[in-house]
Amino acid sequence: MKLYSTLDKDIVEIQPVKTGQVSMYSCGPTVYYRMQIGNIRAYVNWDILHRALMYLGYEVKRVMNITDVGHMTSEDDFGSDFGEDKLDIQSQKEGVQPIDIANKYIDTVIEDFRALNILAPNGELLPVGLTHLDIQKYGFPRATEYIQEMIEIIKKIEGNGYTYETDQALYFDVTKVDDYNIFTGQALEEKEVGVREEVEVDPEKKHPADFVLWMKKVGKYEKHLMNWDSPWGVGFPGWHIECTAMSVALLGESFDIHTGGIDHIPVHHTNERAQNIGAFGHPAVKYWIHNEWVVNKDDSKISKSKGTKTYLPNLVGMGFDPMDIRYYLLSINYRTKIQFSHEALEGARNARIAITRRITELGSENGNLLPEFVLKFKDSLEDNLNMSxxxxxxxxxxxxxxxxxxxxxxxxxxxxxxxxxxxxVSVKEEGIEDGRLEELLSLREKAKIAKDYQESDRLRDEMYSLGFIVKDTPEGQKVERI
Ligand SMILES: [Zn+2]
Structure with a gap:
């Protein structure tokens, strides 16, 4: 199979470390907010990669972390070690402990993954009723459960001479890694501009691009809520070390594929790679694969702050089936920007409905695989996931x-x-008793008047499962056969 390797800056043939087996680590959700369409895009894209690898006959060993450690960088301000602690802030806002915030949003991740048929890293669909309590069993390690592993790796990096300590933190000294900026090709000096402010926060920090491995519970973080003991004092891990610790603990010191959004390239993945070299003397990842963004009409990235309207439940509330969203995102290659719009989603819905309509015409006869089509389908997957x-x-x-x-x-x-x-699809075509559709429509009308949106959504879903799409128009509900 061929994929675009960010490090090689080219489409390359994937040659796994172990023949027949692909090990893959995906940077996973940060759980202090619900994911929006941009996050969903990444998970759908990498789900397609996961499924394609299995389809092509590989055994896939996959891990996706859950960032539930207090200190984390938001998608809006990558690269800042002294940024706001979003989980801390959110937990103060909601008046509960950080871990409760994390658990609450893990449950929404499960909901969205389930609705979108995104497989868990272990290759299974998340069962209905699963909660944060059992998520680890499906291949999602939680950062809070790998603190010891992180400390051990930091000790290795320190032992190999890649660190220095200040009153506020233990830092990774980026000047010790010759090809630190291999991803961007930037000279180290160029990086200074963007992160200059941080030097003012910690005057002992040597190079602006140096990053925190362990943050001490002092100064700005004196009141930090989630802390652990460590050889460098009470505090909490820097963000990048969690992915290094969990990937290596679960996939080994050399693994095949590491996925993430293109926004991870200049800082998070650059630092992960540096940490691997610092700890093991060699990079751990063979292929870094990145997905493009979902953008607004003006080409700006859809981000958490602007993207609340693109939460899955909101899109479903607008009348889209989760499978419309999935179809929309999977039919475009992971390296192509997706411009998000209602019209584009409607286009995807129509295309998907045309497919399902044709399938219902096929009936339910048994048959055999058509080898020429299977071959062509495989070829398109192997061709850098040519999904269109x-x-x-x-x-x-x-x-x-x-x-x-x-x-x-x-x-x-x-x-x-x-x-x-x-x-x-064909199940949905099994008739509907006389008058039932009218009854459901009238119940939904009443629910809408009573502003009981949960009930109105439930009725819409029920009609959908019977093979009808309900649209809300200025003239009232309009119904269409799928
Ligand atoms: Zn990561």
């Missing part, structure tokens, strides 16, 4: 003159990668 081509092959298959049963069998085989619930 994969979707085009699906459509070509649906229009083909092959036996209905064979088409259906092949479509369902493709759905192992697409994850669009195409196997459930």
């Amino acid at each position: 081509k994969a979707v085009a092959i699906l459509n070509e298959l649906l229009r083909s003159n092959n036996q209905k049963g064979d088409i259906l069998a092949t479509v369902l085989d493709f759905d192992r990668v697409l994850g669009l619930d195409l196997d459930k």
Whole structure:
């Protein structure tokens, strides 16, 4: 399989460390807010990669961390070690402990992953009813449970001479890694400009690009809520060390693929790579793979502060099925920017409905896989996840003159990668008793008047499961067969 390797600046053939097995680490959710469309995009893209690798016959060993440690950098201010502690602030705002905030938002991650058919890192769909209590079993390590591993790795880095300590923190000395800026090709001096402010926070910090491995509970962080003992005093780990600790603990000192958003490249992944070299004397990751952003119409990145309207429940509230969102995000290559708009989502919905409509026409005959289509589908996956081509092959298959049963069998085989619930489409077509639809519409009208949006959403979902899409228009509810 070929993928775009950020380090090689080229599309390369993936050659796993262990033949037949791909080990993959994905930077996971930061849990003090609900994820928005930009985050969802990354998880759908890497879910497609995960599923494609399995489809192509690889055994996939995958880990996705959950950042539930107090000190964390938000997606809006990457690179600052002395930034606001979002979990601390959110927990003060909501009047609960940081860990409760983390748990609450882990539950929303589970909800969204479940609704979008995003597989857990262990390859399973998250079961209904799963909560933060059991999430680790599915391949999501929590940073708070790897503090000891982080301390051990920091000790190694320190033992190898890559650190220095100030009154406020233990730092990684970036000048000790020759090719520290390999990702961006920037000279170290160029990095000074952006992070100059931080030097004022800690006057003992030597180079502006040096980053915190362990932050002490002093100064700005004197009242920090989540702390642990360490050889450098009571405090908490820097953000980058968690991914190094968890990836190496669970995948080993050399693993294949590390995924993340392109915003991770200049700081988070640059620092992760430096830490690996500091601890082990060699890089740990063979292929760094990055996804592009979801952007607004003016090309600016959709971020947490602006993106609340793009939370999955909000999009579902606008009448979109989670599978519309999934289809929208998966049909575009991970390296292409996605411009988010209502019209684009509607386009995706129409395309997906056309596919499901055709599938219902196929009936439920049994059949055999069509090898020529399977081969073409595989080729498109192997070609750096050429998903627009994969979707085009699906459509070509649906229009083909092959036996209905064979088409259906092949479509369902493709759905192992697409994850669009195409196997459930025909069930939705099993009739509906007379008057039931009218009854549901009138119940929903009443629920809307009573502003009981939960009930109105539930009724919309019920009609959807019966094969009807309900749209809210200025003239009232309009219903369409899927
Ligand atoms: Zn990470």
